[in-house]
Amino acid sequence: MRGATAETVRRALDEDDPLPGTRGFAGAVDGRLVRDVLGRQPLFFDGDDWAFAPGELADPEPFPAGHAGQVDDPTAAERVWSLPDPDPVTDEREAVVSLREALTGALDEVAAADGGTEAATAVAFSGGVDSAVVASRLDAPLYVAGFPESHDVAAARDAADAMGRDLRVVELTPDDLERAVPEVARAAGRTNAMDVSIALPLYLVAERAAADGYGRLAVGQGADELFGGYAKVARAPEDPRVEADTVRGARRELLGTLPDQLERDVLALRAAGVEPVAPMLDDRVVRAALALPGDALVDDRGERKRALRLAARAFVPDRVAFREKKAVQYGSLVSRELDRLARQAGFKRRTDDHVSKYVASRVE
CATH class of the missing domain: 3.40.50.620 (HUPs)
Known part of the structure; x- marks a missing residue:
């Protein structure tokens, strides 16, 4: 678990509390994957595997914020927290x-x-x-x-x-x-x-x-x-x-x-x-x-x-x-400078999304 103790996450689940006093959390607790309501900690899954970084998985999918699901079946995750919607303070x-x-x-x-x-x-x-x-x-x-x-x-x-x-x-x-x-x-x-x-x-x-x-x-x-x-x-x-x-x-x-x-x-x-x-x-x-x-x-x-x-x-x-x-x-x-690098590499502005094409070429 990153960002919070297991006890804090258990309490948040038990009390349906989306903001239990953390700066976000994600990970596994009691056989369940969880990610906080604002997704402040990244979490990914691939089949029945999960990780905090996408590079550790073959075909990573982001685990959705505010959800919980079984570690061995994260695709069936369900929403457990939503952001509060309080009445506005008038003063x-x-x-x-x-x-x-x-x-x-x-x-x-x-x-x-x-x-x-x-x-x-x-x-x-x-x-x-x-x-x-x-x-x-x-x-x-x-x-x-x-x-x-x-x-x-x-x-x-x-x-x-x-x-x-x-x-x-x-x-x-x-x-x-x-x-x-x-x-x-x-x-x-x-x-x-x-x-x-x-x-x-x-x-x-x-x-x-x-x-x-x-x-x-x-x-x-x-x-x-x-x-x-x-x-x-x-x-x-x-x-x-x-x-x-x-x-x-x-x-x-x-x-x-x-x-x-x-x-x-x-x-x-x-x-x-x-x-x-x-x-x-x-x-x-x-x-x-x-x-x-x-x-x-x-x-x-x-x-x-x-x-x-x-x-x-x-x-x-x-x-x-x-x-x-x-x-x-x-x-x-x-x-501005990224645009200039893309054009210098031959990716002209008249090409759709030329900077993204330049980035992809650098990764390849």
């Missing part, structure tokens, strides 16, 4: 206070795990509110990866300066991407351009942190999905990319994508030599986020992640709490 101040307390508890638990000795944990730091809050209560080095002129490197430098923290910059080159592309694609079991471009900067940050002697990497994963960080959530119901007719409903749709996304990120980070730690996906934080009203996710001016930004003021300066940030594949310029 914004109360909602922000609850969220701030949940974040404090989650972050302090991560800090305590290092036992007060030299930090075994590093932080993937892009300068946005998510990673800044994660970094704020951890006595750990901050790492950012990006090409020298990238938005993420500039934002991380500014945020680290505002927070009085040192920053370690992993300046990327085309050679770094060319080397890492097949490694990331094999680890994640994917060759599509979007997945690989998202995982690459994480992998390269983790690789440097591991080389520096850190065994864990704290990340801000989950914050955009939990707190309304996507434009398509903010534009619901007008945005055709979501089916929901409210911001809260669109947020719930996006939470359904987390198991697939986290599978990619966790596998890439482990392949780089670190164990990911995601305080934003602590059950306490998830519970507080699910209780937020729609205007605490996106306010009437269209500002996303409003409640998180307000709660973040207790942890970071305002210029960091209210900073807008690009998605990692664009902010690091990895997506």
Whole structure:
């Protein structure tokens, strides 16, 4: 079992509790395979075999999040947990206070795990509110990866300066991407351009942190999905990319994508030599986020992640709490440079999905 004790998982099963106080779990308990409701720990099966990584199986299938099934017949797994759908808290101040307390508890638990000795944990730091809050209560080095002129490197430098923290910059080159592309694609079991471009900067940050002697990497994963960080959530119901007719409903749709996304990120980070730690996906934080009203996710001016930004003021300066940030594949310029590598290798833009074809060729 990864991510929780067998006793905790048994209690979650007995009490139908989808958020029993962990940061996710997966594995076998009492002859049953289980995976937590948000899929925060990857799990795979092939016939009656199972593993935490797809490369250990001949024909791996992801074990579905929120399900349990017999170890000798995982194909017959049944849903045992679903995300709570609480009524929204009507008092914004109360909602922000609850969220701030949940974040404090989650972050302090991560800090305590290092036992007060030299930090075994590093932080993937892009300068946005998510990673800044994660970094704020951890006595750990901050790492950012990006090409020298990238938005993420500039934002991380500014945020680290505002927070009085040192920053370690992993300046990327085309050679770094060319080397890492097949490694990331094999680890994640994917060759599509979007997945690989998202995982690459994480992998390269983790690789440097591991080389520096850190065994864990704290990340801000989950914050955009939990707190309304996507434009398509903010534009619901007008945005055709979501089916929901409210911001809260669109947020719930996006939470359904987390198991697939986290599978990619966790596998890439482990392949780089670190164990990911995601305080934003602590059950306490998830519970507080699910209780937020729609205007605490996106306010009437269209500002996303409003409640998180307000709660973040207790942890970071305002210029960091209210900073807008690009998605990692664009902010690091990895997506641009991956496109350039594909074209240099003869995969022209007029070809459908030319970057994915380039990635697949590198894996082969």
